[in-house]
Amino acid sequence: MSAFISFENVKKTYHMGEIDIHALDDVSFEIEQGEFVIIAGASGAGKSTILNLLGGMDTVSEGKIIVDGREISSYKEKDMTLYRRYDVGFVFQFYNLIPTLTVYENVSLVGDITKNTLDYELMLDAVGLKDHKDKFPCELSGGEQQRVSIARALAKNPDIILADEPTGVLDIETGIQVLRLFEKMAYELCVSKYVLSRMFAKTFHCNFSKYVNGVRLNYAVAVCDDSRTDVEMLESAFDKLAQYQFSYEVYFTAKELLKHVIDYGEMYHLYIFDIEMPEMNGLQLAKEIRKIDAKALFVFLTGYTQYVMDVFEVITFDYISKPITVEKLESVLLKAMQYLHMIKRDFVFQFRKNQFRISCDDIVYFEKKGRQAVIHTISENFKANMTTEEIWKQLDDKVFAHIHVSYIINLGHIRAIDGDEVVMDNEERLLIARSHKQNLKEKHMEFVRRMV
Secondary structure (H helix, E strand, C coil), X not given: CCCCEEEEEEEEEEEECCEEEEEEEEEEEEECCXXXXXXXXXXXXXXXXXXXXXXXXXXXXXXXXXXXXEEXXXXXXXXXXXXXXXXXXXXXXXXXXXCCCCHHHHHHHHHHCCCCCCCHHHHHHHCCCXXXXXXXXXXXXXXHHHHHHHHHHHHCCXXXXXXXXXXXXXXXXXXXXXXXXXXXXXXXXXXXXXXXXXXXXXXXXXXXXXXXXXXXXXXXXXXXXXXXXXXXXXXXXXXXXXXXXXXXXXXXXXXXXXHHHHCXXXXXXXXXXXXXXXXXXXXXXXXXXXXHCCCCEEEEEECCHHHCCHHHHXXXXXXXXXXXXXXXXXXXXXXXXXXXXXXXXXXXXXXXXXXXXXXXXXXXXXXXXCCEEEEEECCCEEEECCCHHHHHHCCCCCCEEEEECCEEEEHHXXXXXXXXXXXXXXXXXXXXXXXXXXXXXXXXXXHHHHHC
16 A cells, blocks of 8 residues: 655755755655654755645656655646645644634635635634634734644645644744644544644753863853843852752853854853844854754843744744743753753663763664674764663663664654654664554654653
């Protein structure tokens, strides 16, 4: 039985004058009916391009896209219009609600373009907004507005729902709620699939530790703020929260911090930035650090509500609204510590007569070969004199999973689950044993929930 959705050697090239931009290069994958799928990757990796092609809003340069046995990549414009109208539902980052219409009226708009709609009130009830049907968008929170757009997409009764960064302008907690709602709808309403172009799943580095008087502190924080009043408040809060074992260093300009990171190699687990600073603001600073550290956590300080949405341009962990309080900082530190703790531990192994340590975060997967184990990382491989049972005792079962008698993988390094194989960040394909397939999907989804 063939997959519901298939990309076969798809290429997409955009021509900008004399320059060719290759948005997709020989992409192939399959998605089964009823699957909930998240497309993750760095900016420019081609996530939105995949959605645009699958949604019929763009055409392929080479290759085939097959949906439910139909090659939509060969459709003429008339057929593509009908496909977009009846088969695909869209959820956008910025909701696209009409401000002069009520919640109910926004959802019922789909009745103007398709006939086989689902009950509008039932869909609003499914997303928990039935009691808000007579309200206008301006009377709803961002999360509630996004749920209205989801209800509208569901009411269209499509075969596929495509969601382009549906959590991109939401805070982390609300984003989690929206993702869980998608998952719930996928199973309960039997919609064929959801595709999300970006998720806030991140793996975090835990290789750096500060030492004070010979004592190792678990996490390092950089604070950058040109306001001495705010810095003093943060220092006071850190002093009161010493039990969380965060060491911190203070910088009063963005350029000073950037110099220490780039020139001196200082690396931190958590960065706390003011947004408004002279010469280089916090957002610009975060973008520069992100170029060399894809895994750092960013927290922004701001007294200006207009910046709240801007901070998510750089994959932000959280923000703290001013005035700063001990309670606000403690809440952020607790969340950061929970994420960091998840994969902070080192893996200790023996090879011949020598003992070695390696960060669990760096491990892609373990492979059992005869009486030895091979530890695969992104950059190199190591041999260990260990049994599978001895390896597993050191691992966090929320981060690692058995997929085969020969393989234990790091869930944070999964690039894709492709049929009976899992594709890892080092581009290796590993066989998934039938007995582990369902467990892997469940563990990976749970891992995603914790990391968004």
